[in-house]
Every structure is written in C-alpha cells, then in structure tokens.
Amino acid sequence: MHSQLGNTALYSIIAGIATFIGVYMVFVKDAWARRNSVFFLSFSGGVILTVVFTHMLPEAIEMSTKALAITLFTIIGFYILEHTILIHTCQEDDECKVHSMGIPSFIGITFHSLIDGVVIGIGFEADFTIGIAATLAILLHKMPVGITVSSLLLHSGFARKSALIMGSVVAVATVVGAMGTYIFVRDIDASVLGALLAFSAGSFIYIGASDLLPETHKNFNRFNILLVLAGVFLVYIITTLLGAAHGEHSGHGSHELHPEHEVHEIHELHTEDAGHDDHDHETTFKKESISK
Numbered sequence: 001m002h003s004q005l006g007n008t009a010l011y012s013i014i015a016g017i018a019t020f021i022g023v024y025m026v027f028v029k030d031a032w033a034r035r036n037s038v039f040f041l042s043f044s045g046g047v048i049l050t051v052v053f054t055h056m057l058p059e060a061i062e063m064s065t066k067a068l069a070i071t072l073f074t075i076i077g078f079y080i081l082e083h084t085i086l087i088h089t090c091q092e093d094d095e096c097k098v099h100s101m102g103i104p105s106f107i108g109i110t111f112h113s114l115i116d117g118v119v120i121g122i123g124f125e126a127d128f129t130i131g132i133a134a135t136l137a138i139l140l141h142k143m144p145v146g147i148t149v150s151s152l153l154l155h156s157g158f159a160r161k162s163a164l165i166m167g168s169v170v171a172v173a174t175v176v177g178a179m180g181t182y183i184f185v186r187d188i189d190a191s192v193l194g195a196l197l198a199f200s201a202g203s204f205i206y207i208g209a210s211d212l213l214p215e216t217h218k219n220f221n222r223f224n225i226l227l228v229l230a231g232v233f234l235v236y237i238i239t240t241l242l243g244a245a246h247g248e249h250s251g252h253g254s255h256e257l258h259p260e261h262e263v264h265e266i267h268e269l270h271t272e273d274a275g276h277d278d279h280d281h282e283t284t285f286k287k288e289s290i291s292k
Contacts, residue, residue: 005182008124011135012117012178015142016171019113022146023167027160034151037144038215042224044140045212046231048204051133055239056201059126063194070195074202079210082108105152106166109145112207113170116142117177119200125185126197129242133235137204138174140231141212146171 025033060067116138124131149170153163185196216224 004124007128007131008121008178008182009175011124011131011139012120012175015116015120015135015139016113016174018139018142019146019171019174020168022143022148023150023164023171024146025143026147026150026154027164030151033147037147038218038221038224039227040140040144041212042216042227043231044137044144045208045216046228047140047235048137048208048212048231050232050235051130051137052201052204052208054235055130055133056123056197056204059130060194060197060201063190064192064198067194067198067201070198071202071205074199075206078203078206082210105156106149106170109149109152110170110173113142113145113173114177115203117174117179118181119203120174121178121181121185122193122196122200125181125188126193129239130197132242133239134200134204136235136238141207142171142174 022033022037057067057071060071064070119134120131120138123134146167150163150167153166154160158166185193188196213228216228
C-alpha cells in the first residue's frame, strides 16, 4: 500500500513538473517550444492509444462487463464537454477562434490535467505496469499542454506573472487528481475499478484521437509517422520489461481483496476442515462397530 502511495505521488509530481516546464519554456524559448511541440504530440499519440488497447481496456473488460459501454459514453461525454468548457487545445498559428477567451481555456485545460491525475491514480490502483504505462502516456503530452495554456493566456492579454501562476495551477491539478484518487479509490471492488479503468481508457482514446493525432495532420511531416510508431513500440518494450521484472498479474491485477473477503474465505476453509474432521470421526466409529 505504501509503495502504491509513493508511486502515485512520485509519478504525478513528475507529470506536473513536465507541464510546468512547458509553461516556463514559452517565456524563455517561445518560438522553439511552439515549433517542436508537435513532435511531442506525435510520440504521445502513439503511446496513449497503445496503452489503451493493450493494457487499460483489456484489464477493464476483465473486471467489468460494462467496460465497453462506459468507454463509449466517456468518449461521447468528453466530446460534449469539449464544446462546453473548451478542453481541446490548438496551436496559436492556427488562429483558433474558440480559444479567444483565456478563462474558459484555462478552466478546460485545468480539468484536462485533473483527469490526467485521476488516470494515474486509477492506473496504480489496478496494476503497477498499467500505472507506469499511463504515466508515460500522460508525461509525454504534458509539456505541450503547458506550452498551450501559457501561450493562450498570454495571447488573451494576461500579464506574464498571471500566466505563469495559472500555468502552475494546471501543473498542480495533475497531482491533486492523482492523490485524490488514491484517497477515495483505495481497495474498491474489482468491478468498480474496472469501470474506472474504462473511463480512463475512454478519456485517453478521446485525447489521442481528437487532440493529439489531428495536430500531426495539421503539421505534416513524415517524421511524425516515425514518432507515432516509436511511441507504440516504446510501450511494448517498457511493459514487457516491467512484466518480466514484476511478474504478469492475472485476474484482477494487483487489486487486493477486501479484509471482509479474506475473513470470509478463512471461515470457509475452517468450515471445510471441520467437515472433513467430522467425516473422518464418523468413518472411524463405523469401522469400530463392525469389528465389534
């Protein structure tokens, strides 16, 4: 349990730092940050979709019979939410009119970062390998998120100090989401955890398919294709190594049984043992009667 807390805290903080680096880079290397952020998005797109279809979704389906339906409704929900509080990000060079207002953009991207933290927390609750894979997928697109939010705020007329503070809030939101998930989602029933994993998978599919990969089409470069494929292979390599180091988990992954479940199982074992003892005593008594 302590290792799960440590992993959740450590990797969510690292993801938050990546966001802050993106925020800060706009102030020191604005042109370079915007020009190269698409490469992070390409690589992250390959990682995110691979994590979903090779780890999150299969584990969710194993734990919950409603996993696919939850994933679908999560994607639809994020689509509706995007048009409400503007979660989707875009490059400033695209003259993105929907982001002309800084506050709605800030709210949407902060919510996005909060969900990223929730996904990290759920990943480590389910399985160490899933937690690492989810963190990797999130980590790779956090820097472009930081670049986007600070650029949008500056172009909306916010002072540099205000943009830096608000960008830091976006970074901290990931840690808040992860630690809040650890507190409220510990040792839950496997079917509930499966539903949460399905929600995480849906959010990842939406981010990858509607946000990350479309940006690579806007900035056509054959190198983007290689980066997407590199992201796919990286997930396979890392999770294979992790699986060899920690052992493949079956059933409900590393999800622990509730104490009451353990007590119930112990009680059943004692009952079975008592039944066997009674049977043995009865057999011995019959044999003695026959011999007499």
